Amino acid sequence: MKLKTLTSMVVALSAGALLAACQVDKAPDSVSGYTFATKDTQAMQDDNFSNPAMLWVGIGEEEWIKKDGSAGKSCASCHGGAKPGSDEEGMYAIDPVLDTSGGATKISMKGVATKYPIFDKASKKPMVLEERINLCRTKNMKAKAWKWESDQMMGTTMLVKMQSRGMPIMSTADQASSPLNGAWKAGMKFFNERRGQMDMACKNCHDDYPGTRIRANMLTQAQVNGFPTFRLKWQKPGTIHRRYAGCNKMVRAKHFKRGSNEYKNLEVYMTWRSRGLKVETPAVRN
Ligand code: HEC
Numbered sequence: 001m002k003l004k005t006l007t008s009m010v011v012a013l014s015a016g017a018l019l020a021a022c023q024v025d026k027a028p029d030s031v032s033g034y035t036f037a038t039k040d041t042q043a044m045q046d047d048n049f050s051n052p053a054m055l056w057v058g059i060g061e062e063e064w065i066k067k068d069g070s071a072g073k074s075c076a077s078c079h080g081g082a083k084p085g086s087d088e089e090g091m092y093a094i095d096p097v098l099d100t101s102g103g104a105t106k107i108s109m110k111g112v113a114t115k116y117p118i119f120d121k122a123s124k125k126p127m128v129l130e131e132r133i134n135l136c137r138t139k140n141m142k143a144k145a146w147k148w149e150s151d152q153m154m155g156t157t158m159l160v161k162m163q164s165r166g167m168p169i170m171s172t173a174d175q176a177s178s179p180l181n182g183a184w185k186a187g188m189k190f191f192n193e194r195r196g197q198m199d200m201a202c203k204n205c206h207d208d209y210p211g212t213r214i215r216a217n218m219l220t221q222a223q224v225n226g227f228p229t230f231r232l233k234w235q236k237p238g239t240i241h242r243r244y245a246g247c248n249k250m251v252r253a254k255h256f257k258r259g260s261n262e263y264k265n266l267e268v269y270m271t272w273r274s275r276g277l278k279v280e281t282p283a284v285r286n
């Protein structure tokens, strides 16, 4: 081998190593549920015009600029408005982009989806994005909290998460120094524990058999990066906590409420498991 080729190879290699070192921590072998979806479902997700979840994103956009509550404010009053981009009918925008300056608060929604759940100092518990949005409604708008799976909540969550589409999910909850570490441990235990009449753990399906067909479904790794997700079987979107409850019921185990500590801990663990995967919200799944 010529010396010149060798040198350029070494340069290329060290550039690669440098890049790898700068990249976000990625869970080994983690694969998005997208990869396991049929070509038709993938195409539906890829094209905003055919993605049925975009109807809910449209609801989110309406809510974003709607004044509500006794403070007389909308989300946009503080965080900046949705960029004009509505379609002709004015029903909903395609590829909605919020003002990335973050408006008056300077708190932009870009990147928000990559860092939730966060640790809430007041409750000393994890706080998921739905709870963060409701906190703004009750504390900052003096408006009523939304129901966990209302169209307004799912639509607004999707709109916020869409601002991080393509950005990698980050989590350091596995580290002892992280305030989320206790929740991470509890979530990991829940994930690996056998339960229900069928005596099965989440792990037994989603770690051990991704890529295997189970009835009408192709088992995936149960990654969190597409939620809230539009599910063709439901003909509407659902939150990740709805999915957790569904899988608990599938093995005839006790299920928990949306927003319960059990599911919040699980979300902390499963977000860590999805680290490095790109935000796909709103995803489409079978
Ligand atoms: C009166 C101003 C105000 C209004 C109205 C408001 N927010 Fe906020 N928002 C804030 C402030 C200030 C913060 C920073 C944390 C806090 O509440 O002290 C914040 C934080 C957030 C965060 C967390 C950002 C992060 O980086 O973690 C999200 C998400 C959010 N708001 C969404 C919304 C949504 C959705 C609405 C409308 C339903 C809304 N906010 C309405 C002031 C507001």
Ligand code: HEC
Pocket (backbone or CB within 6 Å): 032, 033, 034, 191, 200, 201, 202, 203, 204, 205, 206, 214, 217, 218, 219, 220, 221, 222, 223, 224, 226, 229, 240, 243, 244, 247, 248, 250, 251, 266, 285
């Ligand atoms: C008997 C097997 C089985 C068990 C056990 C199971 N699931 Fe599932 N799960 C499925 C099937 C089938 C689907 C639909 C196909 C897919 O996405 O894997 C699914 C889907 C999911 C999804 C949606 C993934 C996506 O990309 O939309 C999540 C999240 C999930 N499961 C979480 C869990 C959790 C958490 C547990 C444990 C409490 C669990 N599952 C236990 C079979 C199972």
